[in-house]
Amino acid sequence: MHGVPSPTQLLKDGDASACVSRQYTGTAGKVTNCQVGVSLHLATDRASAAVNWRLFLPQSWDPASGKADPPRVARRERCGIPADLGHVEKWQLALDMVDEARSWGVHIPLVVADAGYGDAAAFRLGLNERGLHYVVGISATLSAQPGSARPSTPPYSGIGRPPVARYSDPAKSAKALVVEAGRNAARPVSWREGSRPGRGRTGFKRMYSRFVALRIRPAGRGVRDATDGVELAECWVLAEWPAREAGPVQFWLSDLPVDTPLTTLVRLAKLRWRIEHDYREMKQALGLAHFEGRTFSGWHHHVTLVSLAHAFCTLRRLARAPKEMAAVRASTRSSASCS
Known part of the structure; x- marks a missing residue:
């Protein structure tokens, strides 16, 4: 559970x-x-x-x-x-x-x-400290470095405090990184039955959309990063990019392992619909x-x-x-x- x-x-x-x-x-x-x-x-x-x-x-x-x-x-x-x-x-x-x-x-x-929770770096860090994995929604503006980015330490002149490792390029928004990957990076995924009638085994259509999954390194306030001499942690950004949309419409962040299948990321990200159903019934x-x-x-x-x-x-x-x-x-x- x-x-x-x-x-x-x-x-x-x-x-x-x-x-x-x-x-x-x-x-x-x-x-x-x-x-x-x-x-x-x-x-x-x-x-x-x-x-x-x-x-x-x-x-x-x-x-x-x-x-x-x-x-x-x-x-x-x-x-x-x-x-x-x-x-x-x-x-x-x-x-x-x-x-x-x-x-x-x-x-x-x-x-x-x-x-509302995923944008709080302290919340994600709290889960990490408890040894818990997460799949959390995030705003499109959450800043991050590409997964391939690595910090480097500028040469030390011998005067003043030694420099710490920094990323050479400024962080970008999660949306910008997904858009750079392009529409062709989106893959079709079906994750559960919907409520509309269909020709499937149960008589209902399955939920379907297109998704992009990239490895990134979240930055921003509250994140322990290379400005503190520590490399940003790598994780997944998942973005839903429907075929009829000009750009991605929804974003999630996850620290699940690098070999996690796209279908698993999508299924877990979409699991929260059940809670909305709980609230509606209650x-x-x-x-x-x-x-x-x-x-x-x-x-x-x-x-x-x-x-x-x-x-x-x-x-x-x-x-x-x-x-x-x-x-x-x-x-x-x-x-x-x-x-």
């Missing part, structure tokens, strides 16, 4: 609930009043389930922060927020939950996450976003019960015979076409 940390936003009208603040939410597509929960899911190719949660505490709720908001700080006691709880970045909450899950005896060989069918309590402990109690209900539903689905599942999906498709 792979670990997949992810944030989800819960819209709020008022400002009395624990940790509510004006934050960006993909649910509304803008900055609005909401709570942000960070969850850790365990996922396989067949199923996934949320096993741990943290309620994100914004800086406005942290009395030790320079951005503390006095009215919100004053509500901490009424909301039951522990006195020693301060603002912690989402990527650090994710690492804490991974550590806790591993302390339960859960084996997590690899972590999959979106660019919000629309199981009441994740319908909690009206105000307290910190009440929120965690609510998301725990919702997660248990979701896990139960998942186990019931997995227990069904393959033929029964195919019949259910065919029935669902037929009903949708008649509605």
Whole structure:
């Protein structure tokens, strides 16, 4: 099972609930009043389930922060927020939950996450320090050196501090490196069944696109690099470049071994779709976003019960015979076409 940390936003009208603040939410597509929960899911190719949660505490709720908001700080006691709880970045909450899950005896060989985590060099370094591989989304602007680049040390004149090893060329964006490789470097990959009817064995079309995989050396702030006298670590950049697009549209970074097949990289990068499916089911069918309590402990109690209900539903689905599942999906498709 792979670990997949992810944030989800819960819209709020008022400002009395624990940790509510004006934050960006993909649910509304803008900055609005909401709570942000960070969850850790365990996922396989067949199923996934949320096993741990943290309620994100914004800086406005942290009395030790320079951005503390006095009215919100004053509500901490009424909301039951522990006195020693301060603002912690989402990527650090994710690492804490991974550590806790591993302390339960859960084996997590690899972590999959979106660019909100992948862009944080400290998050990737934290996974490296824990001996965990990762496949994480990144922004197209993440800076890197080509995999073939090597730092060199300028000659020492004998005056002042000896020079350290540096790369001769400035770092480029991940997108620029992929574009340089060219459209011809993209290879077609099919990674899972979709929801559209098809002629395949199960009656559904498989998901398909074109991908470029290159070896690069991530640079930028927070990365231990040649400016510190250390060579940048080499890893994979994976880019989706659909045939009808002028350029690559999505990017991932992975420290999996150099002999990892392209199909494996794609399958793992695309695994996060299951977490979006989890959120949709928990919000629309199981009441994740319908909690009206105000307290910190009440929120965690609510998301725990919702997660248990979701896990139960998942186990019931997995227990069904393959033929029964195919019949259910065919029935669902037929009903949708008649509605």
